[in-house]
Amino acid sequence: MPRGRKRQETTEPSAATTTRRRRVNNRPQVPFAYKLVLNQWLLSLFNVRRFEELAAILRNEALEGLDENKIHHFHHALTAQLFNLTQLPTELLLEYDQNIVKHTQRLNERRVIRGEKPIIWKYFQYLALLFTEIYLDRYFRDPGALLLALNEQIAIYNADKPEPDQIKPFDAESEPWPQLNKISFWMATGSGKTLVMHANIMQFLYYLNNYGKRRDLNRIILLTPNEGLSQQHLREFELSGIEAEIFSKEGRGLFAGQAVEILEVTKLREDMGEKTIAVDAFEGNNLVLVDEGHRGASGGGDGAWMKYRNALCEKGFSFEYSATFGQAVKGNTALTDLYAKNILFDYSYRYFYHDGFGKDYQIMNLEDDRDREWMDTYLIACLLSFFQQQRLFRVEGNCFKPFQIEKPLWIFVGSSVTATLATKDASDIVEILQFFARYVRDRQASIRRIEQILKHGLVTAKGKNLFAGRFVYLNTCGLDATQIFEETLSTIFNSPGGGQLYVENLKGATGEVALRLGAENIEFGVINVGDDAKLVKLCEQNGIATGEREFSGSLFHEINQTDSPVNILIGSRKFTEGWSSWRVSTMGLMNVGKGEGAQIIQLFGRGVRLKGYSMSLKRSGHTNLPEEIGRPKNISALETLGIFGIHADYMAQFRDYLAEEGLPVNDDRIEFFLPVIKNLGTQKLKTIRLRKTINGVSTEFGDAFRKLAPIPTLKKPDPTSDPGTDYLQKNQVVLNWYPKIQAMRSGGVTGVDIETAPNQTHLSTRHVTFLDFKKLYFELEDFKAERGWYNINISPNDIAELLVDQSWYQLLIPENQLAFDTFERVRIWEEIAASLLKKYTERYYTFRKREWELPHLEYRDLEADDPNLLGIGTSPDEEYYRILIDKSEEEIVAKLEELKKAIKSGELKPWEFRGIKALWFSRHLYEPLLYIDANVVEISPTPLNKGERLFIEDLKMFHDGNAAFFENQELYLLRNLSKGKGVVLLPHK
Structure with a gap:
């Protein structure tokens, strides 16, 4: 990048959660997401300052896939809207695009043969691969020039930063390639990191071959945190037609070096052991892939695991993937500096969430866990939240089928299960089981609490209702508290008549403990734990009925099957690494301590996974639905992950982790409704429709x-x-x-x-x-x-x-x-x-x-209930924008209130605040049109993109400045909101 260029701004987290830039006690104050100088350099090549500027061009789902010439629609969109890219001419971008097409076709070959759905990249996945093409091309072609360009970007970043926040430049006097041979991808759980990894392998091998260095490569090694994730990767490599195997010390086969060798990072040691491998056995000229890269990073740059994996790629190259780099580098200057210079692509959870991917989430706050009566009422409220999801799925499931909603699952998870069992009179897990036993046994007390919650909520000493507005369906479904209690027994506990809680150690299913009510009823839950005998013994000591029986299957491994009886799963941090399910709808946090942010964010990412309509992975409110597919009334309850903790400090810690990731803490979000004005007038407009x-x-x-x-x-x-x-x-x-x-x-x-x-x-x-x-x-x-x-x-x-x-x-x-x-x-x-x-x-x-x-x-008259006329309300007279705002954003709330009053009073004056803009154009059939250039709020229906905003502003300028042209003709404008439904406006004659 030329010297003297204007400083590039970085992509900022939500203003609602961004720490203010202040210098306190000479400690770093700039959030890590601001420091990604490699990512900033890539963005600068496109002449943009923020990731959002590229996203706005490519986010439209209609751009996914290839044209008839097998060129990505994304390529056409980029080159059509970004002009004079001196460092990325159109023909070079096309070359990169065609490389991605070839790699994708290779990954799809086996999928097509099997009749499976081929890979079609989402816009952010395409950008991740495009950034990789750009980097690898320059890395192999001229690593010295690449290093100098990155040092220029670092100098631009450092220009206005205090010393604690500065990034150390690369050493221009040393060999460039060893300093540049590690790149990382900060991508949310559920964003397709594994498929990006598969394509990255092919991209690297392509450039290695292209520059005549294929013979230099010794092995391709994938490092994982545990054996479960290793097996999952083996299956996914097979789907993509990539040769892979679990690493074996028995020696290298005939095709050694061709297959990806999968190995747990925990097995690397200085010396060879019975179950460990010496790092020296691999040499250093390998392509190393690191999944869940936060593991091993916590030890700092000098941590043992970090040393081992650095040694593996000393003369090779490394790709690293994680959803939680922000947590991994926290408080570590060396790691912050390292990853600021090698995170190539940032699509961390804040972007994933604001794009509408994954479930929404609600935090069920717990302020005081010392009072048993209050605590039991809180836990029953959490149980009711889960029951509401279960009942909706059971009673109204047909409405949700187009959205691929899975049967709800309640999970309790923490950093460990058995580690603290011996140190507490009652561990978290036993406390949960004791609550279940009390709920079922103390029938009248449970019914009384259910009635209290549904009528009055759960009110704190400060007068705050922790569950306000969260039981709309249960309060309108026609059931009283007694009927709801009885249904919870049959729906959640698989026991219509109730019964005593039994905890059974399953012989034949290692590490699994079954939960059931009564000796004859089927299981309703399973505990997945390392030391099952120890847990069962502790349960017995705490008055819970226990036993054991033979069991040939696995309740845990069958959870994702449609006929699984399991509604409740209790387990450890293993859920953050490798286990995945579309079912998770309610999450209880156990053993959440300080320094475990990476694991908790991983866990959170797995909990919010959502298939969505047509496998869009998006919440229904962020999807362009066909006209005949209505959004079911209560679907938001099933597209929301409920989160609670069995101790107050767990919830406080979890909220801090979310804030650090740039995510809104949704326990205090305001739902704001902004009305619209219809400009239909008396003129009957006709549309031509099939x-x-x-x-x-x-x-x-x-x-x-x-x-x-x-x-x-x-x-x-x-x-x-x-x-x-x-x-x-x-x-x-x-x-x-x-x-x-x-x-x-x-x-x-x-x-x-x-x-x-x-x-x-x-x-x-x-x-x-x-x-x-x-x-x-x-x-x-x-x-x-x-x-x-x-x-x-x-x-x-x-x-x-x-x-x-x-x-x-x-x-x-x-x-x-x-x-x-x-x-x-x-x-x-x-x-x-x-x-x-x-x-x-x-x-x-x-x-x-x-x-x-x-x-x-x-011909049809354009009616007030036309789907393009902005319908959120239940009738044409109730149409409005729905805006979600963090309660802490008091300025925005106040400004929106001013805008609301102006709309109601008819004072249609210019309004803009903190990246939100209201556009007024009387020739559009409703006003205002909203545009947003920040992540401070969430708006439904989808606001204007930048291109639409510019078009409307230009059209308004032309209309207002050419009165003579419009003297005998009228202009009507209507934004097309519904998918695939254009609209033609004709005056009625």
């Missing part, structure tokens, strides 16, 4: 066309026998092959000439005779299947005839690329033919669909 049904079949997603229309056959245009097809000749497919050629030239391919004026031509009959029509046919069939176009016929014979016909397309390509000088050209011609056929198939299918649907179009 009928909702044709002969009783929905037209959504083209269902009616697929089921009712004659099945079209893909053919060449023939206006003589089929007059309408002259449209296909007038609106020809255009395939520009020049971008592909430019990518080849950038990639070092020789013999490629770029002409000044595009050469327009066609494939001749001679070219077509060289093509493999069977291969093209199957590629088109796959293309059909991807789009769900099962109602179009394609014949290999028609493909040949179609390609011979030149009336429907234009091909822009250098003339020499079609020369008959080498058989290598045939592969290119087949690629061109496939791209042309896909473009034409899409156009032909759309043409036939519109042709059939045309008689079924109708």
Whole structure:
């Protein structure tokens, strides 16, 4: 980056949780997320200051996937909106994109063969891979220049920082590559780190080969924290078609160095042992992948584990992955400096959450745990929160099926289970079991507390209701406290009549202790613990009925199966490393101590995993739903993770960890409703829409066309026998092959000439005779299947005839690329033919669909309940924006109140505060339009993006400044909110 350039700002955490930059006692005050100088340098190459600026360009879900030329839509979006990238010209970005495409195709080969869903990258995953391409290219091409560029970025960062917050530059006098051979990815749990890792392996090997250094690599090693995670990685490598094996000391096989060797980092030692491996046995020229990189980092730069893994890649390279670098470096200057310079990509949980991924969360505060009566009431309130989720799933489950909600699971987790059992009269785990026993046994007391909670909540000495608004469904479902108690027995405890609590050690299922009520009822819970006998003995000493029985299966490993009876799981920190489930809906914290932030954030990340509609991984309020898919009334209860602790200090510690991660502490969030003004007026506006049904079949997603229309056959245009097809000749497919050629030239391919004026031509009959029509046919069939176009016929014979016909397309390509000088050209011609056929198939299918649907179009009045008219309320008169704000943001709340009063009074004046902006334009059918350029609040429906905001501001300026132009015509504007539903506005005549 050139010297003297304006200092780049870094991506900042939410203003609600960001520590103010102050210098106190000469200690660092800048949050770690501000210090990521490598990440800042990557962003500067795109001429942006914050990650949010790239995210705003790429966040639209419609951009996921490839075009017919197998170029990512993300690439087109980036190059269309970012101009004059002197360090990243378009052709270089295309080269990087095509590398990512090739690696992705390789990862998908086995998935496609098995009929599994292929990998389609989310925008942040694509950016992670693109950043990797940029870094590796420069690292291999000129590590010295890369080091100098990074030192410039460090100098820019250090310019206005006090000494404790400064980052130490790289040593410009020493060899650059050993200082640059470690990069890290700070990515939230559930954001797809494993798939990114698989692609990173291929990216590294590509550049290693490209620069003639493949022979230098000794091994590819993956370090994991435990055996469970090692086995999980082995399965996932197999899915991606990557050779992998658990490391064995027995010696290297015939294909040594080709397979990824998976090893627990805890087994590395200075010397060889029975169950440990000496680091020296691996040499130092390895590609080392480190999963859950926070493990071993806590010992500092000189920690034993850190030393071992550094030795493994001393002459090689390392990729590191973790969701919790922020916690791992806390209070350690050396680690802060190290990771500030090697975290390549930051998509930590604050970004993941604000993008709408994963569950929402609610913290059930506990202020005083000393009073047993108060404590039991608190725990019953937590039980009711879980029961509400369970009942909703059981009673209204059909409504939630499109959103792939799993049966709710209540987990109790902590940093350890058996470690403190012998040191306390009653450990956390025994305390939980004693509560369950009391709840079931003391029927009347439990019913009394249920009634109190539902009527009055749980009010602290300060008058605060800890569960305000959290039992809306239970209070309106028609059950009284007694009925709710009885249902909890059958729904949660699998025991309609109740019974005594039994704790059973399962022989044959190592480390598993079953929970049941009564001797005859099935299990309702399982404890997964290291020392099961010790735990059972402690339970017996505390008056809990115990026993043991033979058990051939595993309650723990079957939890994710649909017929699992387990509703409650109690376990240790192992859940933070390797175990995963979509079921977790309520989480109880045990043994949360200081210095365990990394483990707790990992645990939190696993708890908020969500499949979402169409596997979007998003909460329903952040997903563009089809018109016919309504958002179920109570789904938010099932898309929210309830979090509570059995001791008050656990909750205080957990809240501190969230704040440090830049996350809102949602126990004190305000729900603010901002009204909108409708500008429909008296003028009746018409829209042209396809009928909702044709002969009783929905037209959504083209269902009616697929089921009712004659099945079209893909053919060449023939206006003589089929007059309408002259449209296909007038609106020809255009395939520009020049971008592909430019990518080849950038990639070092020789013999490629770029002409000044595009050469327009066609494939001749001679070219077509060289093509493999069977291969093209199957590629088109796959293309059909991807789009769900099962109602179009394609014949290999028609493909040949179609390609011979030149009336429907234009091909822009250098003339020499079609020369008959080498058989290598045939592969290119087949690629061109496939791209042309896909473009034409899409156009032909759309043409036939519109042709059939045309008689079924109708005029409709634009009604107040149109889905594009901003509907959050239950009726057109109740429409508003829903804004979630941290209670501590008193200034924002006050300013929003001012805006609300202005809207109600009709004073539509400019309003902007802390990155939130209200836009007024009377020609839009409702006002205001909201834009947000910060993470201080969460707004539904989705606010304007930057491009939309600029368009509206420019259009308003033109409208206001050209009164004569609009004298005899009117302008109407309406933002398209619903997925796939455009809107045309026509004045009523």
